[in-house]
Amino acid sequence: MEVVLALVIGVLGGAGVWLILRPRTFQVVMGLVLLSYAVNLFIFSMGSLVIDRPPIVTPGHAASLEHYSDPMPQALVLTAIVIGFATTALFLVVLLASRGFSGTDHVDGVRGDP
Amino acid sequence: MSALLSLAVLPVVLPLVATAALLIIGESRRRLGSIVNMAATLAGLVVATLILWQVDAAGEAGAIAVYLTANWPAPYGITVVADRLSALMLVMAGLVGVGTALYASAGWSRAGSYFFPLLQILLMGVNGAFLTGDLFNLFVFFEVMLAASYGLQLHGSGAPRVQSGLHYIAINLLASSLFLIGLAVIYGVMGSLSMADVAARMPLVAESDRGLLHIGAVMLAMAFLIKAAIWPLNAWLVPAYTASSVPVAALFVVMTKVGLYAILRLWTLLFPAGAEVSAQFGASFLFAGGLLTLCFGALGVLASIRLDRIAAFSVIVSSGTLLAAFAVGSIEVGSAALFYLVNATLATSALFLLVEVVKRTRSETQTRHLDAEALPDEDDNLDDNALPLVGRAFPISVAGLALAFLVCALLVAGLPPLAGFLAKAALLQALVHQLPATEMNPSTIGPQGTWLMIILIVSSGLFATISLARAGIRHFWLKGGVLASQLRAAEAGAVLLLLLASLGLAVFAEPALRYTQATSRYLHAPQPYVDAVLGARARPGPATPAIDEGSVR
Known part of the structure; x- marks a missing residue:
């Protein structure tokens, strides 16, 4: 499971970085989105991967991390997703405004090589 | 102490309430x-000043007010911590905030919508970042600040703003990742994100995990x-x-100072100079980066x-100087x-x-034509535009503007007799005092680095003087003196406030330096x-009696 998750994070992150370095604004947005997916999964994996142990305290088990998965990274991820979603939406608006002003979707506002 | 405790959370709550009202x-x-x-x-600003006063009144180490939001004790809940460093930064941000608000009320706030709410949200983010005692809340307040700054940066719209805004937002989204x-x-590695808790557990980190911790710290630093x-x-x-x-x-x-604050806070907590392991981790890199930034600026x-x-x-320039100075790691x-x-913050803001006021003077000067009564006699000494040089009225607003520009230039370039010079002199003096120590222990920065920093600081002052004198000549002497600029009272007041605050720093330099010394x-x-x-x-509530009530009272 660890290997699969690590691969997923790596591929998402790598694709994100590659897209961010592209010259079209839409590619940059997609890159930022993919990178934020990678980051969110990364935060999630920091709470150690376990199956079938929801972070809800049940009677009969001591309230320690031996019996439950760590709820903290899940809370962090939730906040990070919300913030990332909002800022990406804002970035999309700026992207459209930039296209309206310059007539091109190049990140520098000038028509470069395709 | 209890008054300070209730004040500590106000710099975050006040702008939030103001935003709702606006x-x-x-x-x-x-x-x-x-x-x-x-x-x-x-x-x-008043609250920030009160916090500063209360913190300083508590003696040499200063008071440390810890406000537990929702009454959860430290490593679990959200803590708001007001100490010497936070108080200083709060007052600085408050001054710039008042100056900006005053200036914007003269007209800029009408260039687009929601200027004032965004300004309040930005101030909330900045204040929150200065006050939070928790790394994740630092992230949240960074994002609050950045989200408002995206809106403010685009305020007034137009192609150049949108174009540079696109880059600004992209790089900041990347930084957030x-x-x-x-x-x-x-x-x-640590199982906690409370700064104090992480700092306390630093010596307990296993040798095998230390590299991972360093990587995390470097990512944050980036x-x-x-x-x-x-x-x-x-x-x-x-x-x-x-x-x-x-x-x-x-x-x-x-906002650039918020980044500097975060570096200073985190590095002094996690990697203090006196620690046994990973003391001043990455200081040489920070020092080199600071000097390169200084050079570039x-x-x-x-x-x-x-x-x-x-x-x-x-x-x-000021960012580079500060990064290098923080990396030296000496108290002085x-x-x-x-x-x-x-x-530097007050002067650069001013x-x-x-x-814009200076530019406005200039554009009006160019379009303005001759007054009937100002027509020259034949034997007058004329300038390029065939206007008489002698007997020309120099309006008081232009004179005041020129004076304000001069003061600003002195402050930014660090020339005597104002606070800019005092700051630079204190910095250079401290660096020279630091020299014997670096010769003894050349592992981190070394005497060559210190000398390089001294040379760079002095030459950056020279460059600023040249450049600002050139701008002053171009804006005031070359074309100026023909007519008054339309300076609004609020704009003049805003500039005056920032410059007076800076002058206050020069006049009360001794208590100010005593305060920064105690902070350092x-x-x-x-x-502590x-x-x-x-x-x-946690305070005892109506439903939950305090766990160890005896120790609280």
Whole structure:
């Protein structure tokens, strides 16, 4: 499971970085989105991967991390997703405004090589 | 102490309430909105000053007020910590906030919608970042600040703003991703994100995990350094700051200082100079980066003709100087650097506010034609535009403007007799005092590095002098003196406030330096901070009696 998750994070992150370095604004947005997916999964994996142990305290088990998965990274991820979603939406608006002003979707506002 | 405790959370709550009020007031009642905004920022400054006064009144180490929101004790809940460093930064941000709000109320707030609510949200983010005692909340307040700054940067719209805004937002979204990666790694190693808790557990980290922890810290530092505009991660700064409207640019000067604050806070807590393991981790890299930034900024200042570009590169110069000074890690240098930080912020903000007023004078001068009564006699001494040079009225507003520009130039370039010079002199003196210590222990910075820093600081002052004198000649002497600029009272007041605050720093330099010295000493021994935060007890509530009530009373 660890290997699969690590691969997923790596591929998402790598694709994100590659897209961010592209010259079209839409590619940059997609890159930022993919990178934020990678980051969110990364935060999630920091709470150690376990199956079938929801972070809800049940009677009969001591309230320690031996019996439950760590709820903290899940809370962090939730906040990070919300913030990332909002800022990406804002970035999309700026992207459209930039296209309206310059007539091109190049990140520098000038028509470069395709 | 209890008064301070209830004050500590106000710098975050006050702008939030003001934003809500401003949104209800709406865009149609501008005058009321402007008054509410002004009152809120002024109240913020008063609160910040009270916090500073209370913290300082508690003696040498200063009071450390720990406010437990929702009554959860330290490593679990959200803590708000007001100490010497936070109080100083709060007052600085408050002053710039009032200046900006005043300036914007003269007209810039009408260039687009929701200027005042965004300004309040930005102030909330900045204040929150200065006050939070928790790494994840630092991230949240960073994002609050950044989200407002995106809106403010685009305020007034137009192609250059949108274009530079696109780059500004992209780089900051990337920085946020790095911030989150750093947070996750640190949580993975330490199991906590409370700064005090992480600092307390630092010596317990196993040798095998130490590398991972360092990687996490470096990732966080990358995010802070992008914000603080370290070279080569500062290409976004000059276009974004010069394209944005004038009051926004003045306010953004504070935002680079938030990055610097985060570096200073985290590094003094996690990697203090006196620690047994990983003391001053990455200091040599930070020092080199600071010097390169200083170099880049100084050359940029020298190469700039436009006043707003000079101001933007001055921001980079001060960032570079401060990064290098923090990396030295001596108490004296740190104290001088804090003094320099406050002065540089006020002076650069004032310079940004002056940009547009000065430019306005100039454009009016060019379009204006002769008055009938000002027609020259034949034997008058004439200038290029065939206007008489002798007996020309020099309007008081232009004279005042020129004087304000002169004061600003002295402050930014660090020339005597104002606070800019005092800050630089204190910094250079501390660096020279530091020399024997570096010769004894050349592992971190070394005497060559110190000398290089001294040379760079002095030459950056020279470059700033040249560039600002050139701009002054161009704006005031070459074309000026023909007619008055239309200087509004609020704009003049805003510039005056920032310059007076800076003059106050020069007049009361001794208490100010005493304060920064005490702050620097306090930062170099982080144990009191850790004890205060982790020792804060939850208050007894109506339903839940205090666990150990005896120790509270």
